Amino acid sequence: MSQEKTESTENNQITLKVVDPQGGETVFRIRKTTKFTKLFKVYCERKGYQIGSIKFTFDGILIDEDQTPDELDMEDEDIIEAHLRQVGGF
Numbered sequence: 001m002s003q004e005k006t007e008s009t010e011n012n013q014i015t016l017k018v019v020d021p022q023g024g025e026t027v028f029r030i031r032k033t034t035k036f037t038k039l040f041k042v043y044c045e046r047k048g049y050q051i052g053s054i055k056f057t058f059d060g061i062l063i064d065e066d067q068t069p070d071e072l073d074m075e076d077e078d079i080i081e082a083h084l085r086q087v088g089g090f
Contacts, residue, residue: 014069018043018056018080030069037065043082057081 012033018026026046028039036056044051056063058072058080069078 014074014078015076016069016074016078016080018082020047020082021084032070032074033068035065036063036067036069040065049084053085055083055085057083 012031013029014032015027015029016039018028018039020026026043028042030039040054040056041051043049044054058074058078063072063080
């Protein structure tokens with residue numbers, strides 16, 4: 001019974017890599033049903049960014065903080081790209 005529970009817990013988790021523009025990687029292990037707002041907050045705290053100053057994309061598509069890895073059909077070891085938001089311009 002405990003082995004079934006362990007396998008079920010492991011199957012509900014996913015390892016994701018967040019890559020910054022300089023090529024640095026930060027690895028997270030989260031549940032597939034966890035909203036990205038939690039991951040984004042922790043990433044920004046670790047890197048010293050304000051949460052609104054970074055945008056995150058997966059396969060070129062902007063990730064909404066209320067989405068989950070499950071909703072985006074993400075798989076283990078998928079990569080999320082972190083980008084500094086551009087402000088200003090002509």
